[in-house]
Every structure is written in C-alpha cells, then in structure tokens.
Amino acid sequence: MMPASNQTSAYDIAALERQGRTIGLGRIIHYHDTIDSTNAAALALAQQGAPHGTMVLADAQLAGRGRRGRTWYSPPGHHIYCSLILHLDAGLRSFLTFVPLASALATAEAIEEVSGVACRLKWPNDVLIGEKKVAGILCENVGKPADPVIIVGIGINVNGRPQEFPIELRKTAGTLMDETGSSIDRSLLVAALLNRLATWLRQWSLQGRSPLLTAYRRRCATVGRPVRAILDRADPIEGIAEAIGADGSLQVRRRKPGSSRSDLIEVHSADIIHLERVTGIESME
Numbered sequence: 001m002m003p004a005s006n007q008t009s010a011y012d013i014a015a016l017e018r019q020g021r022t023i024g025l026g027r028i029i030h031y032h033d034t035i036d037s038t039n040a041a042a043l044a045l046a047q048q049g050a051p052h053g054t055m056v057l058a059d060a061q062l063a064g065r066g067r068r069g070r071t072w073y074s075p076p077g078h079h080i081y082c083s084l085i086l087h088l089d090a091g092l093r094s095f096l097t098f099v100p101l102a103s104a105l106a107t108a109e110a111i112e113e114v115s116g117v118a119c120r121l122k123w124p125n126d127v128l129i130g131e132k133k134v135a136g137i138l139c140e141n142v143g144k145p146a147d148p149v150i151i152v153g154i155g156i157n158v159n160g161r162p163q164e165f166p167i168e169l170r171k172t173a174g175t176l177m178d179e180t181g182s183s184i185d186r187s188l189l190v191a192a193l194l195n196r197l198a199t200w201l202r203q204w205s206l207q208g209r210s211p212l213l214t215a216y217r218r219r220c221a222t223v224g225r226p227v228r229a230i231l232d233r234a235d236p237i238e239g240i241a242e243a244i245g246a247d248g249s250l251q252v253r254r255r256k257p258g259s260s261r262s263d264l265i266e267v268h269s270a271d272i273i274h275l276e277r278v279t280g281i282e283s284m285e
C-alpha cells in the first residue's frame with residue numbers, strides 16, 4: 001500500500017487533508033494515479049485498522065466496482081473515484097441503510113454547489129441530472145455487527161463526454177461537463193462532497209434520521225413514477241413508487257392483477273438488483 005499523499009495529482013491533497021482535520025472526513029488521504037479499485041484499497045486499509053475518515057482517491061481505476069458486480073468506467077484525467085472509511089458511532093449503527101442515502105444526498109448537494117446544476121436522486125443512491133446518471137455510490141460493510149465499518153465508494157462523472165463512455169452506457173450516463181458546458185475543478189468538488197457528508201453524518205448523529213429523510217425525500221425523483229424493481233431473490237415488482245419509508249425503503253403500490261385493489265410493497269435497497277422506469281402503468285390516484 002502506498003503511503004498517504006506521496007504522489008502528485010490533479011487534486012490539492014494538502015488542502016483536502018487540512019479540511020479533513022477540521023471536519024473529520026479526508027483527514028488522511030491515500031492518493032493513487034492508478035489503482036484497481038479505491039473501494040478494494042479502502043477495504044484493505046480498514047482491515048489494517050485505518051481510522052474513521054481515511055480516504056482513498058484515484059485518478060484512474062483498472063477494476064472500478066459498481067453495484068451488483070458491475071464494473072465502473074474509470075478512465076484517467078476526468079472523473080472522481082474515491083472511497084471513505086466510516087466507523088459509525090453507536091447511534092447510527094442501527095440504521096446502516098441510511099449511509100448510502102446520506103452519501104447520495106451529500107453527493108447531489110456537492111455537485112449542485114460546485115456546478116450550479118440541479119441534481120435529483122434515483123432511489124436508492126444514483127445521482128441524476130435530468131434523466132442522466134452522473135454519480136453512483138457503492139457501500140460495503142467490512143466490520144462486525146457490533147462494530148460496523150462502512151466503505152463508501154463514490155464515482156462522479158465530471159469532465160469527460162458521455163460519447164467517450166462504453167456504448168452500453170452512453171444513453172444513461174451523463175457528465176457534469178456535458179450538462180454545464182464547462183470543466184469542473186475536481187478538488188473543489190471532492191472538498192464540497194466531504195463537507196456535505198460530514199455535515200449529514202453529524203446532523204444524523206445529533207438530531208436523528210428525520211432531517212436526513214426529509215432532505216432525501218425532497219430530492220428523490222423516483223417517487224410518483226411507474227417502476228419495475230428487479231429483485232435478487234424474488235419476482236420483479238411493478239407498480240407506482242409511492243413513498244420512501246421511515247427505514248429508507250421504497251414503497252411501491254402494486255395493482256392486484258384482475259382486481260381494482262392494490263397492495264403496498266416495501267422494497268429494500270439490499271434486495272434490489274435494478275430499478276427501472278416503466279411505461280404503461282397508470283397512476284392509481
């Protein structure tokens with residue numbers, strides 16, 4: 001493992017670490033020009049006892065990991081790939097599913113702050129500009145039930161063009177540069193991201209989940225839409241996304257076949273393989 005901060009980079013690592021000492025996130029940064037996966041590196045560091053707030057940041061990934069075993073397109077020079085190690089205090093441990101939600105919210109707010117473009121969230125943790133996905137989050141729990149350690153991996157498509165992406169991503173992926181017409185300073189965006197996430201973690205710890213949930217719901221583009229939830233170990237669920245539950249689940253109103261009655265199904269982020277929009281389902285209001 002490379003010692004912290006010993007490669008030169010597009011990032012102002014010293015400034016990020018200075019901020020990190022104040023806010024608690026990014027106080028130690030392991031920067032790499034190229035790495036397999038920042039999540040894999042953060043996991044190894046966590047197993048060696050790296051403290052809360054340690055971050056792995058890379059200019060390029062050779063094997064960037066997406067959700068559900070997918071890969072994350074990670075070329076050099078353009079985008080943000082970072083992973084944070086979080087040791088959660090006792091109050092936050094009982095609702096670990098809120099970590100991805102808080103991370104997505106912080107990412108959306110940071111993008112909006114730095115780029116000026118409005119961002120919304122596709123439940124559970126994709127960040128959208130319009131219909132385009134500009135950032136994704138992969139959280140992995142590497143601790144013990146009594147002492148969870150979460151790796152929060154965040155990928156943001158910043159300065160490239162979607163036309164440069166692999167063909168299968170071009171329709172769905174967006175970049176901030178494409179949306180704003182100008183390039184964005186990645187250091188500023190990482191600084192804003194760490195700040196927003198630290199603020200949400202502090203607020204969650206002090207005031208409970210309610211303010212976080214309210215802010216997430218306000219930004220969520222999924223509620224009100226017809227969706228199909230492709231699940232890991234059950235048949236797909238098709239219906240109207242009706243609400244985000246108090247536990248962060250997605251509540252889907254499903255019409256019973258051949259009946260005017262409907263039921264409300266709770267979909268949990270751990271069970272979801274893919275959530276897609278569908279056409280042809282009428283709202284039931």
Ligand code: BTN
Pocket residue numbers: 036037038039040061063064065066067070072080081082083126135136137138153154155156
């Ligand atoms: C998704 O599939 O939407 C989640 C993508 C998460 C990608 C980021 S890039 C930085 C970190 N390191 C990884 O290997 N993956 C995450």
